[in-house]
Amino acid sequence: MKAEVIAVGTELLLGQIANTNGQWISKEFASLGIPVYQHSVVGDNMKRVEDIFQAAHSRSDVIVVTGGLGPTEDDLTREAAQKIIGQRLLEDQQAMEKIALYYEKNKQTMTANNRKQALVFEEGIVLPNQEGMAPGQIVEHDGRAWIFLPGVPSEMKSLMKSGVLPYLQRSYKLQSDIVSEMMYFIGIGESTLENKLSALISQQTNPTLAPLASVGEVGLRITATGETGDEAREKIAVMKETILEIVGSYYYGSDNVSIESTVRDLLNKRGYRLGAAESLTGGKFIERLIALPGASTVIQGSLVAYTPLMKEKVIGVAPSLIKEHGTISNECAETMAINAKRILEADVAISFTGVAGPESSEGQEPGTVFIGLQIADERPSVYQFQFEGSRDKIRSRAVKKGYELIFHHIKNL
Amino acid sequence: MKAEVIAVGTELLLGQIANTNGQWISKEFASLGIPVYQHSVVGDNMKRVEDIFQAAHSRSDVIVVTGGLGPTEDDLTREAAQKIIGQRLLEDQQAMEKIALYYEKNKQTMTANNRKQALVFEEGIVLPNQEGMAPGQIVEHDGRAWIFLPGVPSEMKSLMKSGVLPYLQRSYKLQSDIVSEMMYFIGIGESTLENKLSALISQQTNPTLAPLASVGEVGLRITATGETGDEAREKIAVMKETILEIVGSYYYGSDNVSIESTVRDLLNKRGYRLGAAESLTGGKFIERLIALPGASTVIQGSLVAYTPLMKEKVIGVAPSLIKEHGTISNECAETMAINAKRILEADVAISFTGVAGPESSEGQEPGTVFIGLQIADERPSVYQFQFEGSRDKIRSRAVKKGYELIFHHIKNL
CATH class of the missing domain: 3.90.950.20 (CinA-like)
Structure with missing residues (x-):
């Protein structure tokens, strides 16, 4: 399986923001064992978006597109994808109600262009957006999965977690044969931690260890592969115990903690x-x-x-x-x-x-x-x-x- | 002129780091008026790097490649580019001396693969790297400028400022003929703003107008081109006045304000x-x-x-x-x-x-x-x-x- 991630938005090409969505999605895919072969960023231009969609269609099995789902004329992800996917775009009732309700609650008049945000592919899976207006979508076409997500990071992440990752695990029968755990340490610098663990870091190939510094704390990612998820998790558990013996007094937790x-x-x-x-x-x-x-x-x-x-x-x-x-x-x-x-x-x-x-x-x-x-x-x-x-x-x-x-x-x- | 930025490195596709180089380069290019049409990230794989270089060659005039210039087998930017550029790769004496000196100073034995970092295209312009080992390079080929830079952000930035940007200004006789201003509005939604300005947005080609929403406020980028910077700025001033007549009560400032x-x-x-x-x-x-x-x-x-x-x-x-x-x-x-x-x-x-x-x-x-x-x-x-x-x-x-x-x-x- 090959995946690629395409970000649509001129603001990225002007350097106003970095493509952190590409990074985040790749990290999640890596942890599921889905190989990402390419990231692209393209501006809000119909011809260029179409070109890149065509190229993606020709080489990838899973294509994630972020951005270009908003209400303005610049937002043309749906229309460009339609030329490949060929399905009709219909108004999703649930999304439309949400948009209308928003304007009602805020006592503003909803302009017609907002209806566009509720458009979804006829045979796609609609992912309701809890954080914003435009829903996410998964469209299976020609043996490929096209995944459309809003560019706003909080909306994208929420839809990935609730809809896209479970879908991929289901559809591609992914085994969690790559497992990783991020251990967090505080009160110790990255180089000191790395120094104390240098023998472990240089010798290990499975699991591998990768330190990651941030302001005032250090993360250490342990990644293991195994025939089964359980086998990989067991390797991580053994390594973790060894690490805690050396630098356990600085350890405060793993994975989804701060x-x-x-x-x-x-x-x-x-x-x-x-x-x-x-x-x-x-x-x-x-x-x-x-x-x-x-x-x-x-x-x-x-x-x-x-x-x-x-x-x-x-x-x-x-x-x-x-x-x-x-x-x-x-x-x-x-x-x-x-x-x-x-x-x-x-x-x-x-x-x-x-x-x-x-x-x-x-x-x-x-x-x-x-x-x-x-x-x-x-x-x-x-x-x-x-x-x-x-x-x-x-x-x-x-x-x-x-x-x-x-x-x-x-x-x- | 069309520019594009390619980052080479599997670590980017694993989500370990974000492509902040792409953002930084785009911002610098935007301020010089060089339009960037695409960003790509590709892994350390010869076939895929070659493919993306071929595609870039077919569509862009300035191609900036970051990463893949290091000493390991994974670093294959030079070799992939050679298949398009066709020139021989020679050892740059100054770079080689620097690398040897580094190992001497650190009392380490220089392994043979380190020589690779000093290889440069025969007819290219070498940009000495003050911050690291591998020099940057600019190679003119087939009417295009290929620019190769290390992936480490501090090295890349330093070479961009000292070598690449001056080269581009010289070679393309760039004038600051593209000028833009970001106007900020609060208390009005993106779609309402766009609706009120729809006539302006759809009619205008110079300046162009692009709305950009963020939490609770909206930006509007006005971009104008002119024979001179002054001419472009004058076009922006006229447009700005028209905009302020329509939605001025929501406007709070431009460019570097919040x-x-x-x-x-x-x-x-x-x-x-x-x-x-x-x-x-x-x-x-x-x-x-x-x-x-x-x-x-x-x-x-x-x-x-x-x-x-x-x-x-x-x-x-x-x-x-x-x-x-x-x-x-x-x-x-x-x-x-x-x-x-x-x-x-x-x-x-x-x-x-x-x-x-x-x-x-x-x-x-x-x-x-x-x-x-x-x-x-x-x-x-x-x-x-x-x-x-x-x-x-x-x-x-x-x-x-x-x-x-x-x-x-x-x-x-």
């Missing part, structure tokens, strides 16, 4: 509620946790105080403390954590104060960050860091470090 | 400071503004209160109000805004309360959102919305809507 979801689950397990006092992180810390479902059982809130005056008024830091030590100090971070714990009636309280840059502040360089932490009746602790990089990177590193500190403090309670 | 930076600048101009009270948005609203430099002159802070109790304790919403109306109500949003304004000593205060989902809350459906707003001494106002989609999407829509409301309220003050 450090935020891990902390949420740990808080839940302990029956702890979390409160924060944020200066340079500016709501970014609490926002990451509130982004997850189930946040309401573990979160109290966050006091985002961006000025010295607000730290006094909202978090109750004494003016004399600020005068003596400044807001970017061990003392201020400690008081912020203690007071946030009291004000927000939290079991775990964390505070962030520091310099995000680009300018220095209170005579301290960008990247200087103090994080305060108080858990239950323990004594509060404060950690000082010097992070590198842009304003954005410094703030992201601080947030990630906050989760790391909470994780390491409560995982063994 | 609704957040626009609101920051407006607050600055009015000397206003902003405070927020956030429930379902959970810090995401204030975080967007704090992410920008210069936030400290316009932001007081945000009270992130995720539970009813915290709304009472931290924002001072009366228990009786919550008992009578619930926290997801007009009344609660109004009190949150009024109290946030007072507590945070703000000139502009905004509040968010609602249901992000996935579950309903207080008998209200996911997507129900109330936004309260009070500006200076004006009466507070509350707006109710019903947003669609996932938890993430509902929260993002609420945040964007908050900026939209502030923008529309203060732009004409």
Whole structure:
């Protein structure tokens, strides 16, 4: 079986966005053992879209097309594909009702061009779009599977997971004979991890190990093949045990977890509620946790105080403390954590104060960050860091470090 | 002139990395007015690389190939291109010395396959690689320019800037005769915008107009060509004026602005400071503004209160109000805004309360959102919305809507 992925959209050829859809789809296909032979990006031009569809038809068994399903004249994926597939395009009633309802609810007039988004191939499988307007479609034609998905990444991913991947597993009787697990580590750098595991990484061919760094944490993908899925999974289990013996103290979970979801689950397990006092992180810390479902059982809130005056008024830091030590100090971070714990009636309280840059502040360089932490009746602790990089990177590193500190403090309670 | 970009590397087809090189090159080309017609990604396979090179040769004038120049057997860009270009491959002395020196310095033995990295086309232009081993190359053949660059982004970018872009400007006598401006609109849907501008969009060939939707706002790219840059810019100015007559009330800025930076600048101009009270948005609203430099002159802070109790304790919403109306109500949003304004000593205060989902809350459906707003001494106002989609999407829509409301309220003050 050969698969290929085609992205339609002039914005990609102008460099306004990268084709991350192509990457995401390829990763999912790789984990199912479906080989992807080509990615293409083509603009919103009928002749060129047709040409690339013809070429795909001549060489691939599974053709995934993202983008070009919207309401505008530029959106011509359906019309171009129709020249190959030959089926009629009909209005999908469910999709049309959803579009109409959207405009009704928002008290806007639906313009006629919106009907186009509900058009589907007569003999295709319609994949209802929970996240947006245009449904996804799978059309079997001439021994090939054409898969049409919206270009918006959240819509594309949701339709892939709910409709496309199950369809492919069913239709092609795919065996999960390639299995992989992504292990996540925090508090250890990529090169240190790689160094500690160097013997394993260089010797192994099955499973293979591939480290993958991101901001403040490291992933390690273990990929194994076997006659059966069970055989592959067994190989992974053995390798995982060896890895945990070496770097287990930095490990926080595998596959569909994040450090935020891990902390949420740990808080839940302990029956702890979390409160924060944020200066340079500016709501970014609490926002990451509130982004997850189930946040309401573990979160109290966050006091985002961006000025010295607000730290006094909202978090109750004494003016004399600020005068003596400044807001970017061990003392201020400690008081912020203690007071946030009291004000927000939290079991775990964390505070962030520091310099995000680009300018220095209170005579301290960008990247200087103090994080305060108080858990239950323990004594509060404060950690000082010097992070590198842009304003954005410094703030992201601080947030990630906050989760790391909470994780390491409560995982063994 | 037509350009295309080909990335060679199986790691891209496995989804291990995204083709950000394609995006970067396209952006640079767009700014020089070189139209890119296609991106392709192909694996390290001789037959398939050859096929895609043949196709590129038949349709494009400038062909940029990234990747496949390394020392391993998998690296076959040179050999595949040789079948079209026909020139001999010779060892470049400067590159070879650099490679040998590297191994000498690192006290490693240079294996024979490393010599391959120094191979260049006999009649090509060699671009010395300051950041890595394999040099870049430009080969003119059959009226086309073939450009070979390493796949490592830092090496590729450095060679593009120092060698490729100057070459293209020289050889094709490029003038900045293609100019574009991205106009941003908020509070109007993509299809409504397109409908209002449909006559302009369908009639125009120079400038051209292309709408681009994102969460809660719409971009409109105007692209004009002219004998000179000034001529193109003049065409854009005329078109822009026409557009503003039709949909100017939704326009907030062009090119390197966002609704957040626009609101920051407006607050600055009015000397206003902003405070927020956030429930379902959970810090995401204030975080967007704090992410920008210069936030400290316009932001007081945000009270992130995720539970009813915290709304009472931290924002001072009366228990009786919550008992009578619930926290997801007009009344609660109004009190949150009024109290946030007072507590945070703000000139502009905004509040968010609602249901992000996935579950309903207080008998209200996911997507129900109330936004309260009070500006200076004006009466507070509350707006109710019903947003669609996932938890993430509902929260993002609420945040964007908050900026939209502030923008529309203060732009004409």
